[in-house]
Amino acid sequence: MNDAVEPLVVVENLVFDYPGRRALADVSISVKRGTITALVGPNGAGKTTLLNCIAALALPAAGHIRVDGIDVHEAPREVHTRMGYLADFFGLYAELSVKRCLDYRARALGIPAERRAGAIGRAAERLGISDRLRERTGTLSRGLRQRLAIAQAIIHEPPLVLLDEPAAGLDPAARLSLSAVFRELQAQGMTLVVSSHILAELQDYSTHMLVIDEGRVVEHRPVGDAASPGGRRAVRVRIAAADARFAETMRAIDPTATLEEDGLEARVTVPGDAAGDAELLRRLVEIGLAVVEFGPAGEGLQDAYLALLRRNGDAA
């Protein structure tokens, strides 16, 4: 298997129903290795149902899911050794110490005795709870409980981690710290799928956006600085003084380019590689415009999501 090419998660034609309602309608997606996918959508869109199906916690009406090449509904135990899952409403054993909670999870995931202590230490270290190992879980704050739950989910260092509303109920500082944890997990080679309503927080670390609405995949694409499907991306250009040629040039490059009212700043879509950027900059400088800022437009997840909802609303 070629890890660089083969997606880690492949979902094919997934169907799931609730009484009188189709929660997932022929959902097909693939999640690349080493990415962080923000799973977003309105309440009741099917996000948690999709995560439950990928985690082999629920058998769908139809369709197949493979994680690391294994059919999750044929070999759920095997898949669970390659996957961590933090459910929306998770529980912890309040009477056990943090260390025993991690020890239990390590044993339950089949980590051999000789590797167990190391796995507990690394998970605690990653989540910053090494100094709490002797404390009873029931005495921990909400943020620390969240960290412990994530530590339990990743103790076996799985290639895939599913997180359903991981930052719910956390204060801003704890959220920020959680974002750093997710980026670190990604840097260590894990693939994350994170469902959350807090788009600003997802924006900090997501590489991809998967939008689900009414059980259907509305969009699944890279976000932020990464190129969108078709290899194009947004660039923001600012000049020192207003000049009519600025608008003409930008619209010549991209007819949908948008300009600020003062005529000093514009957003334009260019081919998503360095050559595209260089070509745009060369043309602006050649006509004598004083370019003071040039860079990615940095389309936020929230912007993208809202734009998508607007588009869908218009289409409807």
Add this chain to the structure above:
Amino acid sequence: MNAELLRNFWLELTPSRLLLAPVVIAAILLVVWYSNDRSATEVTLTARFIFYVLVLLWGTRRAANALSDEVATGTWDAQRMTALGPWSMAWGKFVGGTIYVWYSALLALAIGVIMDPAPLTALDRFAGIFGPILTGMAAMLASYFVVLLHLRRPRGSGRRTSLLAQLAGIVVGLVGWNIDVQLTAPIEDFVGPGSVDWYGYAFHETAVVLATQALLTFWLGFGVYRVMCGELQKPTWPWGWPAASLFIIAYLLGFMLPLEPGRPTTLALVPAAVVSVVLLYAALLGDGKDGIKLRWFMRSLASGDFGRTARLFPTWLFSILLATVTVMALAIVGPDDPRTALTDFYREFLGRTEWNIRSHVAWAAAMILFMARDTVLVLYLSMATRTRAPDVAAIVLLATAYGVLPLLLAFVGLDWLLAIVVPWPFAHPAVTLAGPFVTLLPLLWLLMGRWRALAPRPA
């Protein structure tokens, strides 16, 4: 070591608790010893009583809570995400969750066995130890099993489920306790065991009782394992319930076969039909009856996805087929032999003699129709979105239909209407057959309405 077992050890077996149980039990037994003129018999009886109280009241509660607490506190999904297989999860949770009860109860039982002054045979002594242990295991497994069965329902598990599960365990335990007391009664009160014939072989009564308890425990454990497979999404083929059903029928038939010369073959079919009908109602109440899953089952079957079909196979579907086959067999074999056991049944139990072969066949057909009607009724209630306890509603309605209404009709002299509410062989065959249709057809219409309402609407 099994991770689930170890986790329970951490929670249950603290040094203070380990010390507390023997101290309390010893204190109670010492009081009994001194207040009964140092009677070893009284100590034995009290120790055994403590054992049963612990396993029946506390053990069944712990067995039920071993799972329902996990669901309530939100740790169950995390457990399902581990690499623990169904067998490890099932026994680790069962033994682990009840380990302190076993520790306490076995201490009491050990004292009871050691102090027992009765001159028992080796087999009786064996029964005195393993009978109570099997009773305790069966009672706790029954509680555990009921909670697991409830997890498969759309409404899941809750406090009421735990209570219901505990009651089921207590009922199983009380039956076992009664049998154990018979087997271990003091020698002067004991009638003495006889032999029991099973498929023509004679067995010691005590051995048969112990074997029956062991088999009940085995099948309950097997049921727990199979339902746990479903909970952990392990792919299985639906042979568990059919195997258990056929085993129960074959095991019970062993006490009747071989038939004495001249006895009709129907005699063997009667218990087979009765047991298969009872098993149908057990399956109907035990099955998840999730309307959505039933729709998926039909969809998988239609699309040829037999792996998914097998996983979604409703247990009651096999049972209704089995019950139909055995009742039909009774109808077919019965007319061939006018001296069937049913003659005795009709005459002795119902006090009637005016039956004939046509009414017998019509009665069997009506019985199948009534089973179909009851299946439709249970499914209809289960597919309601608002009914909080559809099974309780079904039990109440069925008890009214088969218990209260016939008595009421008989009381007011409307016997001729009995065929409408129960399978009744003494009406005209047309009336016997028309009876179940009167309720089956409207119920079927109502069920179709709910079935259609379950269909996913386009977004």
